[in-house]
Amino acid sequence: KFIELYANHPHYKAPTGNQLHAKSWQTEAPLRMLLNNLDADVAEDPSKLVVYGGNGQAARNPEALKKIIECLLKLEDDQSLLVQSGKAVGIIPTHPQAPRVLIANSNLVPEWANWEHFNELKERGLMMYGQMTAGSWIYIGSQGILQGTYETFVACGIKHFQGDLKHKLVVTGGLGGMGGAQPLAATLAGATFLGVDKDPVRIKKRLDTRYIDKMTDSYEEARDWALDAKEKGEAISIGLVGDVGDVLEKLLADNVIPEILTDQTSAHDPINGYIPNGYTMEEADKLRAEDSKTYKAKSLKSMARHVGFMLEMQKRGSITFDYGNNLREFARQGGEANAFDFPGFVPAYIRPLFCEGKGPFRWAALSGDPEDIYTTDQALMEAFPDNHHLINWLKQARERVAFQGLPCRICWLGLGERKKAGLIFNELVRTGKVKAPIVIGRDHLDCGSVASPNRETEGMLDGSDAVSDWTLLNLMGNTSGGATWVSFHHGGGVGMGYSQHAGMVVLADGTERAEKCLERVLHIDPAMGVIRHADAGYETAQEKSDEFGLTL
Numbered sequence: 001k002f003i004e005l006y007a008n009h010p011h012y013k014a015p016t017g018n019q020l021h022a023k024s025w026q027t028e029a030p031l032r033m034l035l036n037n038l039d040a041d042v043a044e045d046p047s048k049l050v051v052y053g054g055n056g057q058a059a060r061n062p063e064a065l066k067k068i069i070e071c072l073l074k075l076e077d078d079q080s081l082l083v084q085s086g087k088a089v090g091i092i093p094t095h096p097q098a099p100r101v102l103i104a105n106s107n108l109v110p111e112w113a114n115w116e117h118f119n120e121l122k123e124r125g126l127m128m129y130g131q132m133t134a135g136s137w138i139y140i141g142s143q144g145i146l147q148g149t150y151e152t153f154v155a156c157g158i159k160h161f162q163g164d165l166k167h168k169l170v171v172t173g174g175l176g177g178m179g180g181a182q183p184l185a186a187t188l189a190g191a192t193f194l195g196v197d198k199d200p201v202r203i204k205k206r207l208d209t210r211y212i213d214k215m216t217d218s219y220e221e222a223r224d225w226a227l228d229a230k231e232k233g234e235a236i237s238i239g240l241v242g243d244v245g246d247v248l249e250k251l252l253a254d255n256v257i258p259e260i261l262t263d264q265t266s267a268h269d270p271i272n273g274y275i276p277n278g279y280t281m282e283e284a285d286k287l288r289a290e291d292s293k294t295y296k297a298k299s300l301k302s303m304a305r306h307v308g309f310m311l312e313m314q315k316r317g318s319i320t321f322d323y324g325n326n327l328r329e330f331a332r333q334g335g336e337a338n339a340f341d342f343p344g345f346v347p348a349y350i351r352p353l354f355c356e357g358k359g360p361f362r363w364a365a366l367s368g369d370p371e372d373i374y375t376t377d378q379a380l381m382e383a384f385p386d387n388h389h390l391i392n393w394l395k396q397a398r399e400r401v402a403f404q405g406l407p408c409r410i411c412w413l414g415l416g417e418r419k420k421a422g423l424i425f426n427e428l429v430r431t432g433k434v435k436a437p438i439v440i441g442r443d444h445l446d447c448g449s450v451a452s453p454n455r456e457t458e459g460m461l462d463g464s465d466a467v468s469d470w471t472l473l474n475l476m477g478n479t480s481g482g483a484t485w486v487s488f489h490h491g492g493g494v495g496m497g498y499s500q501h502a503g504m505v506v507l508a509d510g511t512e513r514a515e516k517c518l519e520r521v522l523h524i525d526p527a528m529g530v531i532r533h534a535d536a537g538y539e540t541a542q543e544k545s546d547e548f549g550l551t552l
């Protein structure tokens, strides 16, 4: 009956309200968040169980999903469910403060860690691609990335444009699950925005959720709208249907040089993500199915061409950065030798935040009631009255961000702040100020949870970019601390072979057990980020570590 109501393929919906379906909130929470990941308002393609990021799935196939749901419905509070690449593989006896779900997605022994081997296994039904928050059940729609993208554009504005993005044009490619946050983030930061996507359906989705203001398939129209808005200093966003390489070529020919240039096409996956230049969506689907080798070769070549135009724009004055999709690496493989001449966004703008243990703290109201999120917003504004940036964000988010699926919120908080926020939320649940428990999680893109040499750990001070011991320590720390579900993934963001990362979600259900787990996990998790950066020699992290008495 539950499956019929909430998980009738491909119509997925998280239950709402405060009635339990599982045996406790510890198992109801992952159950709701898994279904929420697949809700049509949240996921990019529920029919394929694809949540976001190219092929990032929440479960391996519909049967495996059904089994996970069955397990969660019957799981006791002294048991843990094991999930291997989106399939339930066993239940083990543990204890009430241990995680209820232990997840490992897409991991391969390094020598085999490439798309070719992964795709072979995937075809045989042995694996799935978990991306970051898709397979770890804490994707919250485009809002999840919105604040990080906003922080990045704001940081870029501070670094290069005296903190003011008015009369500045941002150009980018890719308006999918994550990339779709770019238009709203850019306009929130005050810029004019032009984004290009091959797939009109993706842009339409951003229009419907109010992430983008206007849409056209005419290059000339988009260009004129953008130039006009930029001149008037209007923070509006335009979505243009087309190939991003082609559009950059035309902009260069017209001498339209944006102040800021980046990209979020799903370049991390040259076969199932990036669409080669000159192909319609249908032609690309056909070629992919018939001859994936040729597809990949064309894809790499197109990325090289695309990055070639980006380099030319950089030469002509655009502040250009890679936005975490491994575009530079695949462009290099496609023949663009200078692909790494522009930086990644982490060393350029985000690392100083990581040194303070700051990262994308997020939470969802399991009640399904938006009022619960507004209550948490208010509580945070009262708890951090001096953090004007945070308060501004929370106010703007309430006004301009449409919820997708279960109501949720994100804001970047650091060491100390996360624990404080978590304990406040637990208190709100305990005292009945919110109608049901709240789950707290984060992206795997965080200060201490990821090793990704072309992204989060690019250019580390001590050269330890590729060391993934830290990621495993983060996972072990959060598991020991009592997160409600934990995950270890490979290949998120930048693709197979290029990253390893850990996720965690911890439940605030108003109990004493939750208080203990929150207190530990929300300290351990950001502390791992500070320790990792202090160890690499970053002074701010060393200071932060002294401030919090972390024993280094």
Ligand code: NAD
Binding pocket: 044, 052, 053, 054, 055, 145, 148, 173, 174, 175, 176, 177, 178, 179, 180, 196, 197, 198, 199, 202, 242, 243, 244, 245, 264, 265, 266, 267, 268, 269, 273, 274, 275, 276, 277, 323, 324, 325, 326, 445, 492, 493, 494
């Ligand atoms: P997605 O698959 O949902 O969307 C990608 C979009 O790119 C699609 O809409 C597709 O139509 C478009 N596209 C592909 N080739 C194109 C081309 N040649 N021209 C124009 N459009 C093209 O992926 P997503 O979730 O939006 O993620 C985008 C990328 O960003 C991924 O590589 C992902 O790993 C990365 N990412 C970055 C961050 C970050 O913090 N910077 C976070 C998560 C993901």
